[in-house]
């Protein structure tokens with residue numbers, strides 16, 4: 101369907117023949133035997149990029165988060181997070197079913213769970229005995245999907261780090277789109293992620309790979325993560341097929357995320373002339389208010405533009421390498437005409 105302009109998600113990028121043909125099949129082996137050279141290269145590349153001791157290739161961002169949180173907490177423990185963060189918005193059943201963890205999900209003022217808000221969340225429950233749920237982790241997100249893809253600020257992350265140090269907690273960063281955030285800040289991923297003990301990043305989002313995520317952190321935690329990944333059935337065999345494509349995409353991460361951020365900024369300006377933007381556009385997505393988002397998405401689909409009805413009153417448009425600037429310009433005209 102060449103006429104459809106798909107702005108629903110950055111996970112919808114296509115795999116090309118070139119992506120597969122560029123692979124060196126001799127490097128692909130059985131990762132359960134530690135013999136896949138692409139997986140090892142990708143893990144080493146990411147450990148270095150994010151400034152952590154070690155990293156582990158994961159089938160999905162959800163498993164990466166699940167395993168990461170399990171490395172930092174045990175059944176019955178509490179994770180302090182924000183109600184709209186992926187870990188709460190999409191994974192609240194998963195943390196409970198997989199790891200017996202409980203969420204303390206705070207409704208922040210503007211999407212950035214601040215250190216002060218995390219402290220309020222912590223003190224909203226009885227803390228005078230370890231017979232009750234004990235908070236072990238503060239889990240933040242960047243960019244923050246549910247709040248328009250805004251970037252979690254560096255200064256606030258340092259304040260949360262100080263809170264964690266004061267209270268003996270770990271800091272977990274769900275950085276599914278953290279490279280889009282780093283492009284926005286013009287900051288190296290290692291610098292940005294430094295306060296976090298562990299982080300997740302998704303290859304299947306901003307850099308346009310078809311598959312996979314990475315969990316990065318201290319070497320001993322990544323050793324534990326290998327066990328929890330195995331428990332979840334996430335140890336894969338010839339996963340170099342996917343890791344090799346992801347590694348190739350990672351080499352262009354700055355260019356791709358910058359371009360997608362720039363495209364979204366442009367789209368935000370165009371749509372902002374005709375609709376109410378719900379959030380400032382900082383990375384690769386634009387959210388606009390709509391009286392009936394589902395009906396608006398259906399109307400757009402009839403005209404060849406796909407958007408996501410994120411909430412009943414909110415439409416999401418995401419920029420990715422799936423959509424060129426020219427297509428985006430055409431989409432903007434269609435969206436404006438249908439508003």
Ligand SMILES: *Cc1c(COP(=O)(O)O)cnc(C)c1O
Pocket residue numbers: 159160161162163165186187241245274275276277302304313
């Ligand atoms: C997409 C996403 C995930 C989960 O990734 P999957 O690979 O779809 O499981 C986790 N956190 C955030 C913030 C995401 O956007």
